[in-house]
Amino acid sequence: xxxxxxxxxxxxxxxxxxxxxxxxxxxxxxxxxxxxxxxxxxxxxxxxxxxxxxxxxxxxxxxxxxxxxxxxxxxxxxxxxxxxxxxxxxxxxxxxxxxxxxxxxxxxxxxxxxxxxxxxxxxxxxxxxxxxxxxxxxxxxxxxxxxxxxxxxxxxxxxxxxxxxxxxxxxxxxxxxxxxxxxxxxxxxxxxxxxxxxxxxxxxxxxxxxxxxxxxxxxxxxxxxxxxxxxxxxxxxxxxxxxxxxxxxxxxxxxxxxxxxxxxxxxxxxxxxxxxxxxxxxxxxxxxxxxxxx
Amino acid sequence: xxxxxxxxxxxxxxxxxxxxxxxxxxxxxxxxxxxxxxxxxxxxxxxxxxxxxxxxxxxxxxxxxxxxxxxxxxxxxxxxxxxxxxxxxxxxxxxxxxxxxxxxxxxxxxxxxxxxxxxxxxxxxxxxxxxxxxxxxxxxxxxxxxxxxxxxxxxxxxxxxxxxxxxxxxxxxxxxxxxxxxxxxxxxxxxxxxxxxxxxxxxxxxxxxxxxxxxxxxxxxxxxxxxxxxxxxxxxxxxxxxxxxxxxxxxxxxxxxxxxxxxxxxxxxxxxxxxxxxxxxxxxxxxxxxxxxx
Numbered sequence: 001x002x003x004x005x006x007x008x009x010x011x012x013x014x015x016x017x018x019x020x021x022x023x024x025x026x027x028x029x030x031x032x033x034x035x036x037x038x039x040x041x042x043x044x045x046x047x048x049x050x051x052x053x054x055x056x057x058x059x060x061x062x063x064x065x066x067x068x069x070x071x072x073x074x075x076x077x078x079x080x081x082x083x084x085x086x087x088x089x090x091x092x093x094x095x096x097x098x099x100x101x102x103x104x105x106x107x108x109x110x111x112x113x114x115x116x117x118x119x120x121x122x123x124x125x126x127x128x129x130x131x132x133x134x135x136x137x138x139x140x141x142x143x144x145x146x147x148x149x150x151x152x153x154x155x156x157x158x159x160x161x162x163x164x165x166x167x168x169x170x171x172x173x174x175x176x177x178x179x180x181x182x183x184x185x186x187x188x189x190x191x192x193x194x195x196x197x198x199x200x201x202x203x204x205x206x207x208x209x210x211x212x213x214x215x216x217x218x219x220x221x222x223x224x225x226x227x228x229x230x231x232x233x234x235x236x237x238x239x240x241x242x243x244x245x246x247x248x249x250x251x252x253x254x255x256x257x258x259x260x261x262x263x264x265x266x267x268x269x270x271x272x273x274x275x276x277x278x279x280x281x282x283x284x285x286x287x288x289x290x291x292x293x294x
Numbered sequence: 295x296x297x298x299x300x301x302x303x304x305x306x307x308x309x310x311x312x313x314x315x316x317x318x319x320x321x322x323x324x325x326x327x328x329x330x331x332x333x334x335x336x337x338x339x340x341x342x343x344x345x346x347x348x349x350x351x352x353x354x355x356x357x358x359x360x361x362x363x364x365x366x367x368x369x370x371x372x373x374x375x376x377x378x379x380x381x382x383x384x385x386x387x388x389x390x391x392x393x394x395x396x397x398x399x400x401x402x403x404x405x406x407x408x409x410x411x412x413x414x415x416x417x418x419x420x421x422x423x424x425x426x427x428x429x430x431x432x433x434x435x436x437x438x439x440x441x442x443x444x445x446x447x448x449x450x451x452x453x454x455x456x457x458x459x460x461x462x463x464x465x466x467x468x469x470x471x472x473x474x475x476x477x478x479x480x481x482x483x484x485x486x487x488x489x490x491x492x493x494x495x496x497x498x499x500x501x502x503x504x505x506x507x508x509x510x511x512x513x514x515x516x517x518x519x520x521x522x523x524x525x526x527x528x529x530x531x532x533x534x535x536x537x538x539x540x541x542x543x544x545x546x547x548x549x550x551x552x553x554x555x556x557x558x559x560x561x562x563x564x565x566x567x568x569x570x571x572x573x574x575x576x577x578x579x580x581x582x583x584x585x586x587x588x
Contacts, residue, residue: 001389003415010381010392014400014410022376022411029411031376031431035329041411043378043429049419082316082325084337086427087304091584095295098304106308116308117316117323117335121297123583125343128423133380135337135429137325289417290385 003289004207025211026148027072027195028138038145040138042072048130050289052173058097060173062104065132068198070112071177071241075196076147077186078140079179080112085119086133090126101132112179144186151193151212151246157272158191158255161242163201164234165226172239182243184262189255191245200238201271203286208244215280218272238287246274297583298501319505320442321366321489322432332439334432336366342424344583346467352391354467356398359426362492364406365471365535369490370441371480372434373473374406379413380427384420395426406473438480445487445506445540451566452485452549453538457495458523460533469535476537478556483549485539494532495565497580502538509574512566532581540568 001009007024016023021030031039046052046068052061066083073080085105087098109115114136124130160181166172178196185191193212197204201223209216225234247255252270259268274280295303301318310317315324325333338359340346346355360377367374379399381392403409408430418424454475460466472490479485487506491498495517503510519528541549546564553562568574 006389006392006415007413009389010396010415011410011413013393013396014379015404015408017376017409017411022409024410024412029376029378031411033327033329033331033333035327037327039327039333039431041376041378041429041431043380043412043414043427045380045382045414045416045425045427047382047416047418047422049422050417082311082323082335084323084335084429085308086337086339088339088341088425088427095300095303098300099307102304102307109309114309115311115316116305116318117311117325118318118337119301119305120337120339121300121304121583122339122341123344124341124423124425127421128341128343129418131339131382131418131425131427133337133339133382133425133427133429135335135378135380135427137333137335137431139327289415 001290006290027075030145037139037141040073040076040078040140042069042138043133043135044069045131045133056173058100059104062101063108064173065134066105066108067175067177069134069136070179071196073138074177074179074182075194075243076140077144077182078138080114080136080138082117082137083109083114084117084135088122088124088131090124090128092126093130146186146191146194148193148195148208149211151208151214151274153214153274153276154249155192155246155274156249156252156270157216157246157274158268158270159224159242159244160266160268161240162224162226162267163240164229164237166237166239169226175241177241178243181263181266188258189247189251191247194243194245197240197242197244198238200236200286202235202283203288204244206283213277215275215277216272217275217280222269222271224267224269236285295584300584321369324439331433331435334367334370334372334434336363336432337427337429338363339425339427350467352394353398356395357402358467359428360399360402361469361471363428363430364473365490367432368471368473368476369488369537370434371438371476372432374408375431375433376411377403377408378411378429382416382418382425384418384422386420387424440480440485440488442487442489442502443505445502445508445568447508447568447570448543449486449540449568450543450546450564451510451540451568452562452564453518453536454560454562455534455536456518456520456561457534458528458531459520460531463520466533471535472537475557475560482552483541483545485541488537488539491534491536491538492532494530494580496529496577497582498538500577503568507571509569509571510566511569511574516563516565518561518563529577530579
């Protein structure tokens with residue numbers, strides 16, 4: 001059973017909010033607490049031997065752990081606020097490693113104007129993999145909130161940056177979440193839907209389409225493939241941490257022109273379009289914790 | 295290095311909120327978002343082989359994972375709201391185990407009028423311990439908020455329930471967090487300070503005293519020791535998940551009388567008093583992930 005099917009099965013066993021936005025399904029949960037801003041909630045874990053290697057510098061692990069979560073807030077049009085850090089490590093873990101991890105966490109929090117609100121340390125049995133679990137709140141105004149479930153047939157599909165090779169190039173460890181790009185987008189050319197690409201376009205584009213009740217057509221020739229990578233890597237590697245969005249086609253030309261002026265170093269590429277449900281193409285592959293990589 | 299010293303060292307490496315209540319140090323972080331109610335944040339992890347055994351029924355593990363967090367909200371005078379569940383398990387974990395875990399999580403959420411807002415599943419390498427990390431929001435009004443750092447010299451110290459033997463009796467798996475008792479307390483006899491006892495009175499009472507800038511005197515003869523346990527177990531076993539509180543001495547008699555009428559089945563015991571900083575006694579022991587149990 002793949003990860004999405006497992007999650008869908010498990011969440012059926014627990015009570016959820018009457019507001020579906022306040023439950024699982026998007027990059028973050030969206031809680032309307034009645035005040036001006038909406039509360040965003042996100043949790044994300046990194047496991048030694050799965051998301052990072054024993055030889056990965058601890059500071060890079062800490063940066064990545066926070067940056068992954070910041071990327072999710074960006075994808076909602078929001079901003080990160082308060083972070084909780086859980087560190088589960090064996091008793092023999094060198095103190096220097098924990099120090100390095102928290103230095104990386106601290107650097108990423110500072111860069112994104114966020115703070116530590118709490119956390120926990122726990123022991124794992126000797127020989128067990130270290131787990132770093134990050135939970136965080138974010139905030140977004142109702143006007144800026146951008147879901148993954150609101151794309152419409154006819155919308156064009158765009159991605160920031162390039163796809164593939166995140167592990168090969170080391171980008172997965174030192175990427176900058178697209179927070180200012182997303183902020184600019186929702187201010188100037190609000191996407192009809194948006195999410196971040198964490199498990200590969202092959203996994204995440206079908207998720208956006210399914211959530212929106214649409215199909216999609218991918219223009220492979222226009223896909224911004226990372227130099228040195230092939231199409232399979234661009235679609236399946238994952239950990240790109242780029243933004244995937246849908247946009248009304250009438251805005252496309254103005255957007256591309258304004259984007260180039262605002263972010264001359266960051267590619268923005270039209271990669272396809274949304275079509276009606278049951279139409280378009282299928283994609284398979286991408287990162288799946290339990291289904292395995294193809 | 296013990297757990298508290300480790301945490302103190304690590305949090306120095308990261309940015310924190312200008313409001314110390316919104317940072318580490320109490321049962322929950324307290325965020326004042328400017329609306330009527332304060333936002334509470336908590337994260338807590340359970341590790342296979344540390345917090346539960348392979349043969350523990352999965353549903354009991356799920357109940358305990360949520361109940362531990364509910365206990366922290368209770369200790370602040372607050373209520374649990376939205377939960378995020380991270381499950382990191384090896385790919386070979388039986389689906390029935392995950393189902394059972396989420397059934398237990400669901401049962402505890404329903405019991406405490408809370409909901410799942412999201413979460414994550416991740417793989418750990420084969421042979422690594424499963425980790426269940428729970429993060430949650432809670433809410434509390436400003437008037438009801440009860441910290442661990444506001445006890446005063448002269449206050450009496452009280453605990454609910456009995457101390458010790460949580461592992462022996464199985465209480466650690468099926469305890470009911472003291473949510474309604476805490477609710478009643480803050481409504482009728484608001485403690486000057488409160489926290490839940492998760493690592494044993496020997497660990498948690500000094501934490502309350504240190505946070506409050508006080509000393510304490512413990513009246514061992516009055517300690518409500520669980521039947522079949524001795525004093526060392528009552529002080530050091532941990533996972534009692536009872537409330538430890540300080541109270542103005544003038545309220546003591548009225549409180550004890552009213553409590554007995556409200557909760558005839560739950561002992562409430564005066565176990566000592568707060569004294570000035572540098573006075574009173576020292577306690578050592580209790581559960582420590584990294585310092586080890588005495």
